[in-house]
Amino acid sequence: MQIVLVDPGSSREEINEPIGIGMIAAAVEQELGTRAHVSQYFEPITGLPTSDEIRQSDVIGISTPLGSLRTVRGLVAKWKLIQPEIKPVLVLGGVIATFAPESLLSEFPEAIVVIGEGEEAFTLLVKLMQEVSREHWREVLGEASIPNLKFRTTRGVVSTRRKNVDLSKYPAPSRPFLKQLVSLGGIVRAESSRGCSYGRCTFCAIQHKYNDKIEWRVIDVPRIVQELCELSAAGVRHPYFTDEDFMGADPTRALSLARAIANEKDRGNISGDFSLYVDMRVASILAGKTAHHPSGVTVLTALQEAGLREVFVGIESGAGEQAKRYRKPATTDRNLRALQILRRAGLSMDIGFIFFDPEMTLQEAATNLTFLRSSGLWFHDARLTKEVRLEAGTPLVDDYQQKNLIAGPLDVDQLTFPYRWRSTQVESVHEVFRAWEAIEQESIYRLQAATRGEVPTGTQRQERREALGTIRAVELDALEMLITLTQQGGDPLTVDLSKFSRRRGDLVCMALEKFL
Ligand code: SF4
Incomplete structure (x- = not known):
């Protein structure tokens, strides 16, 4: 066949x-x-x-x-x-x-x-x-x-029962494109678990993806380690774990995995410069030691010894009310503590942040800016100015439906619904900023792609990220001016952003010339 x-x-x-x-x-x-x-x-x-x-x-x-x-x-x-x-x-x-x-x-x-x-x-x-x-x-x-x-069928549409697979039954993926991915600087994926042990964030589609269940399933540690050995032998150096919740409900297992990877490095089966990128919840990072489990910091330290380079953390908001709307369990204080732990450990961070949503007040937008400044994220290379994606299959869709905030049918290609904004001021700020941001978006996506995946050296990756972070800071400066002038009674449509355009344009040109 x-x-x-x-x-x-x-x-x-x-x-x-x-x-x-x-x-x-x-x-x-x-x-x-x-x-x-x-x-x-x-x-x-x-x-x-x-x-x-x-x-x-x-x-x-x-x-x-x-x-x-x-x-x-x-x-x-x-x-x-x-x-x-x-x-x-x-x-x-x-x-x-x-x-x-x-x-x-x-x-x-x-x-x-x-x-x-x-x-x-x-x-x-x-x-x-x-x-x-x-x-x-x-x-x-x-x-x-x-x-x-x-x-x-001739009798209509048939839907069969939903079922999550038993991960222990299936082998590692077949990977015919590895060589080209490495030479093109693409992103190679690894997987150690599926699902999220929290699973309740209202904007997140994970529950529907995995059969409307809050379930965290793992792949056996020996299989993961074997796969990493094979990736290393194929020349891969910086795989990204696709796990939504890498540490999940079992820090002890994460510790065993970290030690097993470190062992294989010692034995020469995984290259010494092999690094890891994982997604961790704030709760995992801050988890204290218990009678049954090591602390989050102990696991992080062991993972770092195994090559952990970067951690994605979904902070999502710096404004308390906004975080509550998303049912995020972490408070601003806990978010700051998690960031501090990662920084002290010398780990790179990738940040998930939803700046805008349709229920946002202008004060919440200003609070988000204050948070980004005080948390030291102003120069971070992640794009921290996104709006919420109202994704099909998320609890937020039901919520917005009840609040009459959904403004049209599903965009099937992007899987999002358009929405109405509660505050016309926030809507105008968003509209003006988004149009201004879009001018350089394609070039900035290219730069972003050059910071990810199989970048030859850590120094090169760091230089690219710093250059991108400087551009992101100019964008936040522009957004800050828009929000401040609107708070003072100005009309966002009349705000002059030309000085930010010039600064950003120069920085983008320099970065493109240097790195691409
Ligand atoms: S956003 Fe992250 S923490 Fe929240 S439910 Fe989804 S995977 Fe879990």
């Missing part, structure tokens, strides 16, 4: 390893062995499959990352031209499939849509196709108990 798996890549400059199709490929290869031949396509590296390659397959599985609908439409258009008797089965999975399956089914009624994790669903689908003839397999699909599917 010939299987084609396609990841259309991102609309951004960044090249992120398509670990999703790699997991599906590995799961199919494990279950079906030589009975299946899987070809993976990743648009930025291999380009998309040709019409002939699609025609020669039995199944084509297309991942649907944000911003990929145009590419998906192009692929489906090629697929539609194939004669019905030899047409491969069309399967859509990934983010858009998970959060907007109905929209995909109404546009592509012949597709089988996979919601959430696809390892088990896709493998069972392929097995079924091997057992049942091409003319009849769709008839028996409804009775086949394959989880996480949505598809049309």
Whole structure:
């Protein structure tokens, strides 16, 4: 059986390893062995499959990352031209499939849509196709108990039960693009867990992604370490863990993982300059020692000895009321303490911050600025001026629906709803700032991409981040002026931002010339 798996890549400059199709490929290869031949396509590296390659397959599985609908439409258009008797089965999975399956089914009624994790669903689908003839397999699909599917039959749309996969059953992803990813400075992904032990933030889609459950599942430590050894041998030096909550509910396990990685470094199986990027909750960093678990700081120290370079922390807000709206458990004080711990340890930080939301007051916007200054984040290279993304499948959508703040239908390609603002002043500040920010956005995305992934040396990464941080500071200066003048009764539309434009333009030019 010939299987084609396609990841259309991102609309951004960044090249992120398509670990999703790699997991599906590995799961199919494990279950079906030589009975299946899987070809993976990743648009930025291999380009998309040709019409002939699609025609020669039995199944084509297309991942649907944000911003990929145009590419998906192009692929489906090629697929539609194939004669019905030899047409491969069309399967859509990934983010858009998970959060907007109905929209995909109404546009592509012949597709089988996979919601959430696809390892088990896709493998069972392929097995079924091997057992049942091409003319009849769709008839028996409804009775086949394959989880996480949505598809049309003559009787209407069928949704099968949702199920999270048992991570211990599946192998490490198949990674055919590693060499090119390393040479292009792309981002190589690793995974040690799925889900979040907190799982309640109102803007976060994690619950729906994982079967509407608050569940944190882990991959066995030996498998993770083996995978890191293989990545190191392939020349990878800076993998990014995709885990939403790296330490999760088990600091002891995180400590064992850190020690196991350090051991392999000592034995020469992982390169000495191999570094790690993980996502940690503030609660994990601040966790105290208990009778059963080490403290967060102990785990961080061990991870640092194993090569931890950077920690992503979702601070999200510096204004108490805004944080409450998101049901974030951390207070400003706890956020500051977590940042201080990371700084003292000499770790780099990546920061999640939602500056604007439609319920925001001008005072909250000013409080966010005060927080960013006092926390030492003003020159940070992360973009700290984002607005909330009202993502399909999040509790915030229900909340805004009740408050009549949703202003239109779902943008399926971006998986967000437009919203109405409560404060016309905040809306104007946001509108003016966003238009001004957009002028240099593409260049700044390119610079940002150059700070991430496989950058040759730590010094180079640091220089690029500092240059980007200086640009971000000018943007915050401009936002501060807009907010202050609006607080004083001015109209944001008439504020002159030209001096910030000149400063930012000069800095962007210098950075592009030096680093790209
Ligand atoms: S935003 Fe982070 S902490 Fe909050 S539920 Fe999502 S993964 Fe968990």
